[in-house]
Amino acid sequence: MSMRRTITGFSNPTVKYLRSLRDKKHRRREGRFLAEGLRLLTDARECGTLPETLVMAENRDPHPLLSELERAVEQAGGEIIETTPDILAKITGKDNPQAIAGIFTEFDTSLDRLDRDSAAIWLVAQALRDPGNLGTMLRTGDAVGAGGLILIDDCADPFSVEAVRASMGAIFTQSVAQAKWEDFHTWLRAGKGQLVAASLRDARPYRGAPYQAPCFVMVGNESQGLPESYEMACDLRVTMPMRGRADSLNAAVAGAVLAYEVLDNLDKP
Amino acid sequence: MSMRRTITGFSNPTVKYLRSLRDKKHRRREGRFLAEGLRLLTDARECGTLPETLVMAENRDPHPLLSELERAVEQAGGEIIETTPDILAKITGKDNPQAIAGIFTEFDTSLDRLDRDSAAIWLVAQALRDPGNLGTMLRTGDAVGAGGLILIDDCADPFSVEAVRASMGAIFTQSVAQAKWEDFHTWLRAGKGQLVAASLRDARPYRGAPYQAPCFVMVGNESQGLPESYEMACDLRVTMPMRGRADSLNAAVAGAVLAYEVLDNLDKP
The missing domain is CATH 3.40.1280.10 (SPOUT methyltransferase, trefoil knot domain)
Known part of the structure; x- marks a missing residue:
């Protein structure tokens, strides 16, 4: 079962959580990291790695690679978060309404x-x-x-x-x-x-x-x-x-x- | 004849000028660019290129390469500006009281x-x-x-x-x-x-x-x-x-x- 939800408030704890992953200390504590951009997320998918959470803007332009990615995350039981371009810009630090971000699990580096x-x-x-x-x-x-x-x-x-x-x-x-x-x-x-x-x-x-x-x-x-x-x-x-x-x-x-x-x-x- | 002066106010026009050189439009208009750090400025000197203006903190630690640089700029009739660590940090964007910056003339790129x-x-x-x-x-x-x-x-x-x-x-x-x-x-x-x-x-x-x-x-x-x-x-x-x-x-x-x-x-x- 996948989850899909919409976030519209800047003070939503999930927004804070996503932003916190730009910081090493928080990444380490959560065991999670961010990857941004459709190309990078598609690369990951083609390598067999899916984000546990996918974040994207509402009303974004459709793109076949994005649809594939969404479908794959849904099938894997991941979470899909839709949000406003403003909030997305806050999370990614980029003023790009086509932006997309994924949360991945850090892997063992021993x-x-x-x-x-x-x-x-x-x-x-x-x-x-x-x-x-x-x-x-x-x-x-x-x-x-x-x-x-x-x-x-x-x-x-x-x-x-x-x-x-x-x-x-x-x-x-x-x-x-x-x-x-x-x-x-x-x-x-x-x-x-x-x-x-x-x-x-x-x-x-x-x-x-x-x-x-x-x-x-x-x-x-x-x-x-x-x-x-x-x-x-x-x-x-x-x-x-x-x-x-x-x-x-x-x-x-x-x-x-x-x-x-x-x-x-x-x-x- | 070289000039040596001290700047202690954030609103000094020279501080604004130096900061403006971080921006391409201003560099182009002024025909000047910034290089930062003792190593880089020493490289420049060893290649025969001196800054027309040298900016550094008052009360910095002495360093033989810095003394050589100062002397060379003075002998070439350049300007030496001493300022507070805070202002220097504002100019260089770095919180390093040992920071040093030079203003150089852009060269012809035809x-x-x-x-x-x-x-x-x-x-x-x-x-x-x-x-x-x-x-x-x-x-x-x-x-x-x-x-x-x-x-x-x-x-x-x-x-x-x-x-x-x-x-x-x-x-x-x-x-x-x-x-x-x-x-x-x-x-x-x-x-x-x-x-x-x-x-x-x-x-x-x-x-x-x-x-x-x-x-x-x-x-x-x-x-x-x-x-x-x-x-x-x-x-x-x-x-x-x-x-x-x-x-x-x-x-x-x-x-x-x-x-x-x-x-x-x-x-x-």
Whole structure:
């Protein structure tokens, strides 16, 4: 049985609840996160993930993908909330009467959930602070066929609205794990796995380096880079050409350039 | 002769002026833009670009790089404004008493200023809407030794605070040009230059494709990609592996993966 209801008051507790999910503390407490936009929600549906609640404006324009989504949520026994464009704008922070939002259940992000043998490439981010970078890494992971993204130390929240948006749906296809460095390192060394980082320390050229599956491609914090001890714990340190005055790339860019190089090398017979 | 003055009132016209530079319309009218942070301003100085005005908090902690910057601005006859942490926070939008901001003169972004023979790689962005992506492309351009970034059609403003920040100083080293597609295309065809785009249409694998200098690497709008006619006007269309469910990468990531591939190929004898 699905529920369908209409909310017309700004002070409705459900409006407050939905708004609260923009905040990490509330997401964690509720175990829920928001994803916005028909495209993202359709991506989720196509990956087999439905929102438990769908929020949309009354009198919105019809759209075949929206109808499909509504039907799927109803069939799954989810809740559909219709509201005014004003209230929807308050929830999503966007002045778009076509806006649509879904509430999803956060998934388990413990390391133990990962099957390292299920993919040849894994992305690892250490203290990545920008949710856009984090979402972009998820998107890159999907593109290179990575198994997932492992978040080390104090990273941005993968369930934030910005990270979910930047992932372009990859939050619904890529595994995500969160761990302290020590725990990750212990887990990694308990099985097969090559840890690789872009580094300036004792590094070899990234092109054609001896990558091995499962290859864990690690990037560091946006301003500090990786701690030296983390780099030294890597099996392989590689360096990309830097022809300008800067000595680093954007973290998500560095991860992608490296991941594509790994992909090409592992594909070779 | 340099000027040094102290501002203590929120309603001071200079405070309003500085705040107004966060807005594109005002930047264009004044021909000025803001860059924030000691690191960015030091990057600018090291590239030979000084702010005409430096704004910082009274009673800030001393820092050798800040002293050098102050001295350089003074010697160049620039203006130094000291203000309260509160006012500085209002100007920069950041609650950081160590904040520092500089006002710079916008530079000419006409195509005619570019010397295509000065570099083997150029980046081209079409209708790129995200200033963070734009800044990231500037940063990547610096790293691959590109000549600059050419902005086609209606792109985000390269002089916005967000783009300048994401460029990590590359706004001061990379050339930037802005042009309509037709004008860019006419300019390009009036000389040597290979136009390359990541595409799904009639494309060959990006690895080892026959890149030629000067190579113009073009990426399209974040949600629409490149218009088909623009892709068809390219000399070379290439495709990157997409192993997941998505068929595209983040625009700045796609540009970087492609630019590094071009760099490697052009470097080969």
